[in-house]
Structure formats: structure tokens, C-alpha cells
Amino acid sequence: MEANKRRVYLDHAATTYVKPQVLEAMTPYFTEYFGNASSNHTYGHEAHAGMEKAREQVRKAINAQLPQEICFTGGGSESDNMVLKGIAEAYAKKGNHIITTAIEHHAILHSCEWLEKNRGCEVTYLPVDAEGRVTPEQVEAAIKPNTILVSVMFANNEIGTLEPIREIGEVCHKHGVLFHTDAVQAVGAVPVDVQAMNIDLLSMSAHKFYGPKGVGVLYIKKGVRMPSLIHGGAQERGRRAGTDNVPGMVGLGAAIELAVKNMPESAKRIAALRDKLMKGILERVPECRVNGSLTDRLPNNLNICFRYIESESILLGLDLEGIACSSGSACNSGSLDPSHVLLAIGLTHEQANGALRLTLGDGTTEEDIDYVLEKLPPVIERLRRMSPLYVA
Numbered sequence: 001m002e003a004n005k006r007r008v009y010l011d012h013a014a015t016t017y018v019k020p021q022v023l024e025a026m027t028p029y030f031t032e033y034f035g036n037a038s039s040n041h042t043y044g045h046e047a048h049a050g051m052e053k054a055r056e057q058v059r060k061a062i063n064a065q066l067p068q069e070i071c072f073t074g075g076g077s078e079s080d081n082m083v084l085k086g087i088a089e090a091y092a093k094k095g096n097h098i099i100t101t102a103i104e105h106h107a108i109l110h111s112c113e114w115l116e117k118n119r120g121c122e123v124t125y126l127p128v129d130a131e132g133r134v135t136p137e138q139v140e141a142a143i144k145p146n147t148i149l150v151s152v153m154f155a156n157n158e159i160g161t162l163e164p165i166r167e168i169g170e171v172c173h174k175h176g177v178l179f180h181t182d183a184v185q186a187v188g189a190v191p192v193d194v195q196a197m198n199i200d201l202l203s204m205s206a207h208k209f210y211g212p213k214g215v216g217v218l219y220i221k222k223g224v225r226m227p228s229l230i231h232g233g234a235q236e237r238g239r240r241a242g243t244d245n246v247p248g249m250v251g252l253g254a255a256i257e258l259a260v261k262n263m264p265e266s267a268k269r270i271a272a273l274r275d276k277l278m279k280g281i282l283e284r285v286p287e288c289r290v291n292g293s294l295t296d297r298l299p300n301n302l303n304i305c306f307r308y309i310e311s312e313s314i315l316l317g318l319d320l321e322g323i324a325c326s327s328g329s330a331c332n333s334g335s336l337d338p339s340h341v342l343l344a345i346g347l348t349h350e351q352a353n354g355a356l357r358l359t360l361g362d363g364t365t366e367e368d369i370d371y372v373l374e375k376l377p378p379v380i381e382r383l384r385r386m387s388p389l390y391v392a
């Protein structure tokens with residue numbers, strides 16, 4: 001092992017580190033204010049106060065009307081499962097039709113498939129355009145009398161494309177259909193306002209915005225029925241039983257407040273670094289293409305396909321240089337199937353197999369980008385020279 005080799009983390013869409021201010025806010029809730037938030041004594045009251053402060057921080061960050069609309073969960077996947085299975089159950093008398101898109105996270109897609117198989121639901125998977133966008137017109141055309149829910153992600157986790165959320169929400173409300181958005185990649189990165197954007201249900205996850213893993217939120221607008229999927233105690237207004245993860249909630253609250261406060265400055269800085277990285281790669285490496293929208297896009301996301309080679313080999317080559325990124329979503333890594341998102345935007349299997357996702361974060365520096373621009377081109381060139389598909 002070389003000593004002091006540079007390490008560059010460009011996989012913030014998979015997870016982020018916990019910021020020191022966030023950890024500092026959490027620490028006393030492990031050691032000092034460790035009480036069970038449901039207990040009726042001072043220890044319990046202290047823990048309860050921390051939890052309620054966090055709930056208010058979340059309410060404010062997404063402009064929800066009431067703190068009780070914020071339901072803490074065990075993360076993004078749990079929020080997505082809860083919303084689909086919960087709404088399917090609570091609104092079964094109204095209908096059984098759900099509309100979503102072909103490019104959702106697997107927490108949405110696999111829940112939908114489960115509902116089709118086990119609960120007699122009918123699901124429409126809307127196709128997307130070449131940049132990964134779905135239109136409000138497509139959503140409107142798919143709504144039927146038995147439609148109970150539309151679920152469209154705020155920002156795609158692989159290609160970073162932002163969906164027209166406010167307009168889709170407007171269409172849903174015009175037809176009296178509930179609107180959910182998986183905003184796990186968006187919260188903390190771009191402005192989210194549940195009231196102005198016509199959102200009834202929203203999923204988020206702390207570890208995607210510099211908070212701890214294993215804690216998330218489902219925003220449930222007042223009046224929306226949501227049954228409990230975890231039965232037991234009365235936590236979270238009976239919607240999710242189990243002793244409250246107070247340190248996690250406190251961390252989520254501190255992280256979302258910090259992210260929203262830093263957002264204008266941070267988004268600008270990160271987007272500038274991302275654009276430098278994109279331009280630098282395109283200048284240095286022939287035969288590659290950028291995926292997703294160049295305008296309606298998360299500030300930190302770059303997804304590029306390199307022809308003739310496999311992303312898994314690129315990842316390995318970069319990891320040897322200390323650079324961490326991804327071939328798509330972390331959930332797809334390990335499977336050899338090409339990304340469902342890249343196929344949905346019209347890429348061939350060959351193109352999709354050479355995709356690299358580089359996602360920047362608050363810790364990313366100009367030196368990190370220069371280092372990647374120095375190390376990436378020779379890795380690509382070496383792999384291409386070994387590729388039977390490549391004729392230089």
C-alpha cells in the first residue's frame with residue numbers, strides 16, 4: 001500500500017458522510033438524553049423534546065403546514081414501501097390503479113410489482129423521454145376513474161434529471177388523485193416546498209443529505225389516510241410502532257436545517273465543479289456521452305457512458321487510484337443487468353454497460369476534480385486498448 005494516497009469520494013448519491021455539526025447535535029441523545037421518548041418522566045420528556053424539535057426542523061425545511069404531517073421512518077426505502085402499500089390498502093374501496101414511471105428507485109418499482117402480484121393492483125409505468133423526463137400530459141392521460149395514487153420521483157438517482165413535480169401535482173389534484181414523490185435525492189440539494197408543489201406524500205432519507213443512515217421521513221399531508229404497517233406502540237400517531245430512534249431523528253433534523261441553509265451557495269459551488277469535470281472528461285476522452293438533462297438536473301450529478309468498455313472495469317481501475325464512484329445506483333451494483341434507467345432513456349445494452357455515475361458533495365474540492373481529470377483518461381484508454389470491441 002502506498003502511503004498518503006489521495007482518496008476522492010464521488011459517490012454522494014449512494015450515501016454521504018455525517019457532518020460534524022450533525023454528529024454533535026446527535027451525541028447527547030445517545031449518552032445524556034437517552035430516555036425512551038414515550039416515557040413519562042424527565043428522561044422521556046428530554047428525548048421527546050429532541051424528537052419534536054427535529055420534526056419542526058423538517059416541517060420548516062419542506063414548508064409542510066403541520067408538524068404532525070411529518071412521520072419519521074427507517075429511511076427512504078421504508079417511506080416508499082409505506083406510501084405504496086399504505087395507500088393501496090387505505091384507498092382500496094376507491095380503486096386499485098397506481099401510476100408511476102419506468103425510472104423510479106427499486107424501493108418504488110419492487111413495491112409496485114409486489115402490489116400487482118399480491119394485492120391485485122394495476123400499475124402503469126410511464127415511459128420517459130431521452131433525458132429521463134415524464135410530462136404532466138402523460139400523467140393526465142394515464143389517470144382513470146380507479147386511479148388512487150401517482151408516484152413520480154423528484155430527481156432521478158442515476159442521471160440526476162429533475163421531474164416537473166409542481167405541474168404533475170397540479171394535474172393529480174385536478175383529478176382528485178393523491179400525489180407522492182420520492183424526493184430522496186432532491187431534499188437538501190434543490191428547493192422542496194410541499195404546499196407550492198402540490199405534494200401530498202413525500203419520501204426523504206437522512207443519509208443522502210449528510211445525516212445518519214437508517215432514518216427517514218414520510219410527509220403525509222393532513223387528511224390523507226395512512227394505515228400502520230408496523231403494529232405495536234402508538235409512536236408516530238400509530239403509523240409506525242417501535243421505540244423512537246431519537247438520535248437519528250435529531251440528526252435528520254439538524255442535517256436538513258443545515259442543508260437548506262447552505263443550499264444556494266453549496267449548489268452553485270458543486271454545479272461549477274461538476275461542469276468542470278464534465279467538460280474536462282469530454283475534452284480528454286473520445287466517444288463518450290453525457291446522460292440525462294443538462295438543464296433540469298441535480299447540481300451534483302454527472303452520468304457518462306464510455307463506449308467499448310464495461311463500467312465495472314472502470315470502477316476497479318479508478319478505485320486503484322483512490323477514486324470512488326458508481327456504475328449506476330448502488331442497488332444495481334453487483335448485478336450484471338444494465339440499468340433500467342439508462343435503458344428507459346433509450347440507450348442500448350452496450351452503451352448502458354459503460355456508464356459511470358460521478359456524484360459530488362460538500363466535501364469535494366477543485367483538487368479532487370483535477371485529480372480525477374488526471375487519472376480517469378488513462379484508465380479509459382488502457383481498458384479500451386484491451387477491449388475486443390475497440391478499433392483505434
Ligand SMILES: *Cc1c(COP(=O)(O)O)cnc(C)c1O
Binds near residue numbers: 014
Ligand atoms: C437512496 C434512495 C432510496 C433509498 O433510501 P434508503 O434510505 O437508502 O432506504 C430511495 N429512493 C431514492 C431515489 C434513493 O436515491
